[in-house]
Amino acid sequence: MNVTESLEFQSIEAIKQCVKSGLGISLVPYFSVKEELESMKLKGEIIPQHHSSISTYLTYHKDKWLSPSIVRMIELIQNHAENW
Template identity: 60%
Template sequence: MVPYFSVKEELKNNKLQGEEVEPDRPTISTYLAYHKDKWISPAMDQMIQLIKRHAERWV
């Protein structure tokens, strides 16, 4: 899930397809993706750890 403004041009040029999420939608799937063979900066590593810690409580 990303803000509209960050993919506006890609949507306009049909490079991406999007779906608007309605506020009353009960659940949203969340994915964390990164290349396992690429270098991960310390900041990115901290973000990944933060997401994983918080995701344990998502049900």
């Protein structure tokens, strides 16, 4: 499957409601949909770890001042993200 369009929500409930309404599919932790799967309100598939791929993005405004703490956090993320 190749994803061409995506939306991002901060709320698992919002994601579940969109999927229930037929607006698409989602990759979420099992524990967050366990009840809906057991009551057959949602249908799911287990994705084996070697097939899952989740991207992590770090964004910040290029023209804004960054505190030394934020600069250090960005450096840590960049150094360690290679192993994620």
